[in-house]
Amino acid sequence: MSAPHDGADNRPPAAPADDGPTTLDMASAARRSMSKTAWTGAAVGIGSAAIVAALLYTRKRS
Secondary structure, three states, X not given: OOOOXXXXXXXXXXXXXXXXXXXXXXXXXXXXHHHHHHHHHHHHHHHHHHHHHHHHHHHHHO
């Protein structure tokens, strides 16, 4: 015969659900993203300044 059923759940508890990245992971990702953005902005600024300087130099020489 089978064991009596008393309403208790005999299954092992399930592993906790992974809610994705933690707040700490998201903060570090945001810092890395801002760092890349800052470097990109600096590179664009330097490139723009170089183009303006070259244009001013060629206009002055003509």
